[in-house]
Amino acid sequence: MEVAVSIITGLMILGALYAIHAKDLLSSVIACGIVGYSLVICFLLLKAPDLAIVQIVVDTITLIIMVAVVLDSSREELFLKPDTQGYVTTLTGVFLLAIFLYFFVISVQSLDILGKGSLRMAEQYINGAAQKTGSANLVTGVVFDFRGYDTMGEAVVLVTAVLGVLTILRIKGKK
Amino acid sequence: MKGMTLIVKKTTQLMAGIVFMYGIYVIVHGHLTPGGGFAGGVIIAGSLILVTLAFGSDFLKLVKEEAGTTLIESFATLMFILIAVSGFFFGTRIFFNNFxxxxxxxxxxxxxxxxxxxxxxxxxxxxxxxxIFLSLIIFKEESAQ
Structure with missing residues (x-):
């Protein structure tokens, strides 16, 4: 399973790199689709069907909206020649990446193997959660019962996002 | 935005209801099977977007749809918070109490x-x-006029 996840993750990285550098914006959007749908397969392999359902539907809708946007505006990418500031930005990025990689390698050695072992808090959630919440699906039990405030925050964030879209995108004022 | 061809319209008439029903199924069985409110809600939105794309704004009055949808969204959020608060009045005095x-x-x-x-x-x-989908279409049409 780890080999399959590694291969799919490599594919996602390739897709993301192609999406940045593609000349045609439509193929760039479709390369973003590679990232999204590979993530769905990763979720399924890691036994998270709840996330996989959300990801596959959200990715499809996002792809539809992005394709509509690209077809309405221009398909050509505005090519910018790299200048001095661009080189400085790239160098800073590479430097920061090296630092992060160093600390990542150090910190990853103290972690558990993926999927093995659970935290003390997680054990409290897992043991007898069906009797405590009455829900056969543990994810729903955690999302709406143990972590109710988180879910309320997510719902309010969605409402705020919609308010932002309606406020910023409106061109003519409301009568 | 113009609607699509007759073939797309007929296929949408057949499919959109089934997709909508599946979304309702995923929401209602959220505490038994994988899925739940977020997944089912996005599936329902997908079926509505399908209808909007197929029939276009010459068939549907999009501004009217948007007004109704805004009301429904605010009402649902309000009801969520009301249920959370109503846990305060039954049994243990905490929010999100399963009463x-x-x-x-x-x-x-x-x-x-x-x-x-x-x-x-x-x-x-x-x-x-x-x-979000409707507002993208409506504001573009308003600016084109």
Missing amino acids: LPKGVVGHLISAGVLPLYNIFVGTEVAASIFI
């Missing part, structure tokens, strides 16, 4: 208030994503 009887684990009507949370979150998510 309804829990029933048998695995039955459709069980788990107290969790199915209600699922239903309202699903409604809210469906309305939010549909509003």
Whole structure:
């Protein structure tokens, strides 16, 4: 399973790199689709069907909206020649990446193997959660019962996002 | 935005209802099977977007749809918070208290208030994503006039 996840993750990285550098914006959007749908397969392999359902539907809708946007505006990418500031930005990025990689390698050695072992808090959630919440699906039990405030925050964030879209995108004022 | 061809319209008439029903199924069975409010809400929004794309704004009055959807979204969010607060008045004095009887684990009507949370979150998510899609079309048409 780890080999399959590694291969799919490599594919996602390739897709993301192609999406940045593609000349045609439509193929760039479709390369973003590679990232999204590979993530769905990763979720399924890691036994998270709840996330996989959300990801596959959200990715499809996002792809539809992005394709509509690209077809309405221009398909050509505005090519910018790299200048001095661009080189400085790239160098800073590479430097920061090296630092992060160093600390990542150090910190990853103290972690558990993926999927093995659970935290003390997680054990409290897992043991007898069906009797405590009455829900056969543990994810729903955690999302709406143990972590109710988180879910309320997510719902309010969605409402705020919609308010932002309606406020910023409106061109003519409301009568 | 113009609608699509007759073939697309007929296929949409056949498919959109089934997709909508599947979304409702995922929401209602959220406490039994994988899925829940967020997943089902996005599926319902997908079926509504399908209808909008196929029939276009010459068939549907999009501004009217947007006004109704905004109302539904605000109502669903309000109901979610009301249920959370109403846990304060029954039994233990905490928010998000599961005050309804829990029933048998695995039955459709069980788990107290969790199915209600699922239903309202699903409604809210469906309305939010549909509003974002509608507003993109409406504002573009307004600016083109």
